[in-house]
Amino acid sequence: MTTTKLGYARVSTTNQSTENQEKQLSEAGCSELFVDRAVSGSKNHESSEYAALFARVKELRGEGHDVTVCVVKLDRFSRSLKDLLEGVEELGKLGASFSALSDSFTYDAASPMSKLMLSMLGSLAEFERSLITSRMNEGMDAKVAKGLIRGQKPKLRSSAVKAIRAAHTAGDTTPGALAKEWGVSRSTVIRVLELPGFSKPYVTLDAWELAKERANAQS
Numbered sequence: 001m002t003t004t005k006l007g008y009a010r011v012s013t014t015n016q017s018t019e020n021q022e023k024q025l026s027e028a029g030c031s032e033l034f035v036d037r038a039v040s041g042s043k044n045h046e047s048s049e050y051a052a053l054f055a056r057v058k059e060l061r062g063e064g065h066d067v068t069v070c071v072v073k074l075d076r077f078s079r080s081l082k083d084l085l086e087g088v089e090e091l092g093k094l095g096a097s098f099s100a101l102s103d104s105f106t107y108d109a110a111s112p113m114s115k116l117m118l119s120m121l122g123s124l125a126e127f128e129r130s131l132i133t134s135r136m137n138e139g140m141d142a143k144v145a146k147g148l149i150r151g152q153k154p155k156l157r158s159s160a161v162k163a164i165r166a167a168h169t170a171g172d173t174t175p176g177a178l179a180k181e182w183g184v185s186r187s188t189v190i191r192v193l194e195l196p197g198f199s200k201p202y203v204t205l206d207a208w209e210l211a212k213e214r215a216n217a218q219s
Contacts, residue, residue: 003068003097040079069096074100163195176189
């Protein structure tokens with residue numbers, strides 16, 4: 001059975017051209033090309049062209065064709081190992097193969113060795129993610145030890161906290177109304193006012209920024 005080759009090309013910015021990629025893909029025997037222009041490699045899996053490529057693979061496989069998706073280089077298909085593996089694995093589930101021409105990388109949907117290779121790469125990707133997470137956590141713990149306040153950046157400065165408390169003490173407005181007025185959640189106002197149900201004291205933006213500055217100064 002003749003294999004139908006589909007090509008996928010991508011560039012990240014408007015001042016780049018896919019012309020060279022398209023030429024190489026056509027010379028490699030790709031009968032149809034799917035092209036993403038000015039699309040980041042971290043976002044291309046959400047693009048309409050990327051979706052159209054997979055839809056075409058599914059259509060051709062439904063018609064009984066052998067299908068291979070080709071790219072010039074692996075980083076044209078994805079900028080992260082995780083997304084690359086997910087994309088190739090999805091093609092494999094559809095019964096399609098994958099080839100990166102310049103990187104000598106081939107996934108053969110009919111080959112047990114290709115499936116084993118993909119599984120090994122998946123394990124390496126998971127290991128890489130765990131290392132990154134571990135390093136990030138270690139870095140954060142070190143900064144917390146130096147005074148950095150963990151959690152999201154607060155929205156309210158001390159002046160706003162004083163104004164909210166003053167308004168509530170005067171009985172002028174409710175927590176819900178105060179939340180709307182200051183553009184924060186009701187739970188934030190409850191923490192600011194230290195009403196029943198608040199989980200921990202509210203840290204003002206002033207205090208958060210000062211703690212961050214001190215922690216960075218000690219790094």
